[in-house]
Amino acid sequence: MNGTIIETKNLTKVYNGKIKAVSDLNLEIKEGEIYGLAGPNGAGKTTTINMLITRIAPTGGTATVGGFDIAKNSLAVRKLIGVVPQDFTADEDLTGRENLMMVSQFYDVPRAKAQENIRTLLKLVDLEEAADRYVRTYSGGMRKRLELIIGLVHEPRILFLDEPTLGLDVQTRMQMWNYVKEIQKRLNVTIILTSHYLEEIDELAARVSIIDHGKVLITGSPAELKTSLKGDIITITLSDQQSAELIKTIPDAVEVTDAGQNTVKIKVVNADDSLPAIINFISQHKLSTIKLTVVKPTLDEVFLEYTGRSIREEEGGMDRMKVAMNMRRARR
Ligand SMILES: Nc1ncnc2c1ncn2[C@@H]1O[C@H](COP(=O)(O)OP(=O)(O)OP(=O)(O)O)[C@@H](O)[C@H]1O
Ligand SMILES: [Mg+2]
Structure with missing residues (x-):
């Protein structure tokens, strides 16, 4: 069960001879794991997936999915994979069950088998009761x-x-996480997941690659990535500039940065170990503090560290989602 199920070697996609969406990407995904691809808008996540699902052809490098080469054996690859794309695909004028039946027919699943699979799946995501309602009435x-x-x-x-x-609200997203986990466990599928929401990757993925500009910046388990920062951040706001300067000389800090307005960010390997020394320093030098906070790193900090910017600044998720849905409505 611990074999490699997807492997990419220098996988590259250049659109129209000029836009390098994916650049020499190397990934190794193990059978049965949930693997996260995290990155800002335009990082190349969807392009990577589209190549792996054989929807578009790479312009360089190779990849195998379930042992089959995506370029030479796309039919075999397609039989092994399921895809839930970024945009909605279900027909709003059919019921949930009809949509599922239609896709089953597309894949030539025998009718009785399809009906049984559909019953199991509807149950897995608690849609049994809504199964025979039109999709347009769904939340x-x-x-x-x-x-x-x-x-x-x-x-x-x-x-x-x-x-x-x-585009889902926080509570609904957390419900989705449970469904994804349940599906992975019960059906024993390997899941490749892209997300802007780093807490989602943290919650679900056994391993993650952070990608930006089509390149992998770092790969590891969420815990490994967070530990790699060697850094809890202690933020101290002092009453005056002189105190702020003095606290910068504190021993034991991995890194000290001036955040302006008499505020200093002190990075330490472990805040629990370093706080007593910092508090002693403050009292020895009779510094007057206004505020002190401790933040343990999240994947957001990991992202910031490796990309030099915050994923939140990049995020246009909700707005884009709304635009996409309105466009769908307008087309109808
Ligand atoms: N069909 C296309 N033709 C030309 N350029 C494209 C095409 N699809 C994507 N791109 C460009 O390739 C880059 C990567 O896009 P991609 O959609 O793979 O990113 P993403 O990480 O999925 O972004 P998002 O978070 O917005 O979904 C972007 O610069 C995008 O504009
Ligand atoms: Mg995308």
């Missing part, structure tokens, strides 16, 4: 759950989830 969360199982009707070994919770 955003229900639609995403339906999309999730549409990708599973033909019992794929590998499931690609592109932004599975984009």
Whole structure:
């Protein structure tokens, strides 16, 4: 069970001979794991997935999915995979069950088998009661759950989830996480997940690659990435500039940065160990502090460290989602 199920070697995609969306990407994804691809808008996540699912051809490098080369054996690859794309695919004028049946037929799943799979899947995501209602009456969360199982009707070994919770509110997103975990456990599929929401990757992924400008910046388990920062951040605001300067000389700090307005950020390996010394320093030098906070790193900090910017600044997820949905409505 611990073999490699997806491997990319210098996978590259250049659009129209000029836009390098994915650049020499090397990934190794193990069978049965949930693997996260994290990165800001335009990082190359969807392009990477589209190559792995054989929807678009790479312009360089190679990749195997379930042992099959994506360029030479795309049919074999397609049989192994399920895809839940970033945009909605379900037909709003059909019921949930009809959508699932239609996709089953597309994959030539025998009728009785399809009906049985669909029953199991609907149950897995608590959509049994809504199954025979038109999709247009579903809430955003229900639609995403339906999309999730549409990708599973033909019992794929590998499931690609592109932004599975984009635009959902926090509570509904957390519900989705439980469904994804349950699916991974019960159906034993390998899941490749992209997300802007780093807490989602942290919660779900066994390993993650942070990508930006089509390149992998770092790969590891969320815990490894957070530890790699060697840094809890202690932020201290002092009453005056002189005190702020003095606190910068504190021993034991991995890094000290001036955050302006008499505020200093002190990075330490472990705040629990360093705080007593810092508090002693403050009292020895009779410094007057206004505020002191301790933040343990999250994947957001990891992202900031490696990309030099915050993913939040980049995020246009909600707005883009709304635009996409309005466009769908307008087309109808
Ligand atoms: N069909 C296309 N033709 C030309 N350029 C494209 C095409 N698809 C994507 N791009 C460009 O390739 C880059 C990577 O886009 P991609 O959609 O893979 O990023 P992403 O990480 O999925 O972003 P998002 O978070 O917005 O979904 C971007 O610069 C994008 O504008
Ligand atoms: Mg995308």
